[in-house]
Amino acid sequence: MKAITNVVKGMMIVMVSLLIFSCSDGEDGAIGPAGQDGVNGVDGTNGADGNDGADGEDGQPGTANVIYSDWIARDFETNVAAETNEQLLTTFDVTEFNLNEDVVLVYGRREANILVSEIKQLPYIFASQSEFYSFEVASFVGGSSLRIEVATLDGGTNLFTFFDDFRYVIIPGGVAAPTSSATKSATDYTKMSYEEIITLFNIPE
Numbered sequence: 001m002k003a004i005t006n007v008v009k010g011m012m013i014v015m016v017s018l019l020i021f022s023c024s025d026g027e028d029g030a031i032g033p034a035g036q037d038g039v040n041g042v043d044g045t046n047g048a049d050g051n052d053g054a055d056g057e058d059g060q061p062g063t064a065n066v067i068y069s070d071w072i073a074r075d076f077e078t079n080v081a082a083e084t085n086e087q088l089l090t091t092f093d094v095t096e097f098n099l100n101e102d103v104v105l106v107y108g109r110r111e112a113n114i115l116v117s118e119i120k121q122l123p124y125i126f127a128s129q130s131e132f133y134s135f136e137v138a139s140f141v142g143g144s145s146l147r148i149e150v151a152t153l154d155g156g157t158n159l160f161t162f163f164d165d166f167r168y169v170i171i172p173g174g175v176a177a178p179t180s181s182a183t184k185s186a187t188d189y190t191k192m193s194y195e196e197i198i199t200l201f202n203i204p205e
Contacts, residue, residue, distance in 0.1 A: 108163035
């Protein structure tokens with residue numbers, strides 16, 4: 001019986017020894033191959049574009065856009081009394097003046113006395129002498145010309161000395177008369193006084 005017990009103890013010692021050796025750390029194995037890349041996620045949906053803002057209103061033409069002359073002394077082509085007469089004020093090239101879009105304002109000035117000058121917008125009628133003062137813009141190849149034109153209303157002959165000098169103002173892109181009531185009206189510069197024009201566009205005297 002004692003012999004059997006000794007055999008059992010010996011077997012248990014062997015089993016425990018095997019368990020201890022089997023639990024000891026072994027050497028690390030080789031690194032395995034890298035796994036496949038994952039599938040990229042789906043892009044999100046773009047957001048809707050916002051609405052464009054409203055366009056602002058066009059501003060008034062500035063002084064840099066306006067063309068104006070100094071006062072030009074009266075110098076008609078004919079120096080004797082005549083039924084009609086004229087004077088060239090200036091010529092424009094095609095980049096300076098657009099007959100279909102620009103506003104042309106022409107003024108005549110006379111000395112009423114040593115202290116006061118009168119400025120009138122053309123066309124103008126000097127009734128007491130039956131004189132009509134006007135202007136004409138004529139186109140030619142490459143440009144246009146601006147002339148003062150005068151005539152008597154009764155067929156007589158005059159010297160046309162009512163005005164001492166003349167001046168012009170060109171407002172680009174303007175409209176000389178208001179548009180129809182169905183559309184937005186444009187400023188009618190021909191209805192403004194000389195003082196209002198030079199103040200509006202900061203034109204020096």
